[in-house]
Amino acid sequence: METICPIDLRCANEISALLTPPSSPEVQEYFDGLLSTRQCRDIGVKQDGGFGKGAYAASEFKEGELVLKDQMLVGAQHSSNKIDCLVCSFCFRFIGSIELQIGRRLYLQQLGASVNHDCDMETYSYTSKDCRETDSSDDDDYSLTKTSKKLGECTSGSSKTKLPLPDGIVESLMNSHLMLPYSNMFSLPQAVPCPGGCGEAYYCSSSCAEADWETSHSLLCTGERSDSVCREALLKFLQHADETNDIFILAAKAICSTILKYHKLKATKLEGQEKYVRANASDHCVLSLLLEAWKPISMGHKKRWWDCIALPDDVNSSDETAFRMQIRELAFRSLQLLKEAVFDKECEPLFSLEIYGHVIGMFELNNLDLVVASPVENYFLYIDDLPYHEKQEAEKITKPLLDALGEDYALCCQGTAFFPLQSCMNHSCCPNAKAFKREEDRDGQATIIALTPICKGEEVTISYVDEDLPFEDRQASLADYGFICRCPKCIEEEETVRES
Ligand SMILES: C[S@@+](CC[C@H](N)C(=O)[O-])C[C@H]1O[C@@H](n2cnc3c(N)ncnc32)[C@H](O)[C@@H]1O
Numbered sequence: 153m154e155t156i157c158p159i160d161l162r163c164a165n166e167i168s169a170l171l172t173p174p175s176s177p178e179v180q181e182y183f184d185g186l187l188s189t190r191q192c193r194d195i196g197v198k199q200d201g202g203f204g205k206g207a208y209a210a211s212e213f214k215e216g217e218l219v220l221k222d223q224m225l226v227g228a229q230h231s232s233n234k235i236d237c238l239v240c241s242f243c244f245r246f247i248g249s250i251e252l253q254i255g256r257r258l259y260l261q262q263l264g265a266s267v268n269h270d271c272d273m274e275t276y277s278y279t280s281k282d283c284r285e286t287d288s289s290d291d292d293d294y295s296l297t298k299t300s301k302k303l304g305e306c307t308s309g310s311s312k313t314k315l316p317l318p319d320g321i322v323e324s325l326m327n328s329h330l331m332l333p334y335s336n337m338f339s340l341p342q343a344v345p346c347p348g349g350c351g352e353a354y355y356c357s358s359s360c361a362e363a364d365w366e367t368s369h370s371l372l373c374t375g376e377r378s379d380s381v382c383r384e385a386l387l388k389f390l391q392h393a394d395e396t397n398d399i400f401i402l403a404a405k406a407i408c409s410t411i412l413k414y415h416k417l418k419a420t421k422l423e424g425q426e427k428y429v430r431a432n433a434s435d436h437c438v439l440s441l442l443l444e445a446w447k448p449i450s451m452g453h454k455k456r457w458w459d460c461i462a463l464p465d466d467v468n469s470s471d472e473t474a475f476r477m478q479i480r481e482l483a484f485r486s487l488q489l490l491k492e493a494v495f496d497k498e499c500e501p502l503f504s505l506e507i508y509g510h511v512i513g514m515f516e517l518n519n520l521d522l523v524v525a526s527p528v529e530n531y532f533l534y535i536d537d538l539p540y541h542e543k544q545e546a547e548k549i550t551k552p553l554l555d556a557l558g559e560d561y562a563l564c565c566q567g568t569a570f571f572p573l574q575s576c577m578n579h580s581c582c583p584n585a586k587a588f589k590r591e592e593d594r595d596g597q598a599t600i601i602a603l604t605p606i607c608k609g610e611e612v613t614i615s616y617v618d619e620d621l622p623f624e625d626r627q628a629s630l631a632d633y634g635f636i637c638r639c640p641k642c643i644e645e646e647e648t649v650r651e652s
Contacts, residue, residue: 157505166501192220197576205576213606222598226405227522227569231394235260236563240356242364244524244596247343247356250335255325314558333546338531349375368408371494385492400486403511411499413445437498457512462632518575522567525594529562571598580613581641
């Protein structure tokens, strides 16, 4: 495919440095540092097992034991899920109050914002065939990767008739005039608005607001105090991502966090220098600092998005080249909008299509569903469990709300996130660990539990696909990750298939 992005030519050397896989000692040092900050017992990341990096047990694990709780490096709530719940834009905790969560949902429902939620819209043919996202309430495991949503794909999809409420109820829920019985048992952090004034991002605390601002939101905020170059272009970029694939928002967060980190590193470096050196500091890219800022992204396994995305079922294999070209053009359109919005001359290589494609590809190959359980569900369950008289009394108020909300009355926060340690885990069709999202683990983190006893020194493996599928289906699904599985189960079943 010919080059369509001039930055790819102009910054070829820098791009090559950014995409060079880190050395083994660098990998070791980075992940050892990360592991020291995580809730985990004795695992390590090594780069030698034949499939690139892998995670290894540094001591024994018993069946059912927690192997790792990993925090996301970068994550985003699905655009379509934003009407279902109000969560902290940085840590994804539910915020406001039970009343606000219910009132806001009903208000948006009334506005007809959930019109797209009947999932009848035509699916966007550019997105992965494997948008295997299921309703998380029915599914206890994380699904690895392919979490980007198709246009019109929805999280709330109840077809059950929702009963309307009398006038004024929704408003009084939203402005806290109506207090629901027992809701004080489920208090949520107050919603802190974005300091940039976008009115889009809310937080559970000022520390989350500050952290998000410093990490990437100062560049991606559409408010008056935004540091973006052009707010109109930013709005266009966000709209384009909403309409096509919200994985672009994740890629923008990764690029912006690298830019902000680069400038912080540069400022720290200049701090100790003479005044005239600071005044004359060039605005040329200091590659060593850009590489340092890029380190967390450099550690992720990557391929170009248009090379690794699975061919959708409705695309004929004879049209594969044209399809991949379209995907690349879609990414280029998104990149152009992002560039107009937040371009930074010193970090120009980050705006090359090569880098953008690899960042999106990294999310495509590694991401897990992000799931945070709704406190609204717990609230209604609590009411349901009350002693008979208290329940009857409470339900005079809560029952009409439940009826108005419909059967998907308490949807989880759903999104997609990159978990750096979990993403080092290789696949096996007979895995010894599993990424769960049990009720108690729906907190936005990736929870890895031992499925079998794991010995010291053994590789920790998870299954990227449903390991109970027949051999051929498993291999077909794994082709999306660009490898053929040669685990003992596959070798055995391959022979059986060949013999039959
Ligand atoms: C989520 S990453 C796992 C970590 C990866 N090995 C790394 O170096 O970062 C997934 C990629 O690892 C490789 N991989 C994982 N499991 C494998 C297996 N059983 N056989 C061959 N390659 C595997 C494939 O390249 C796959 O796309």
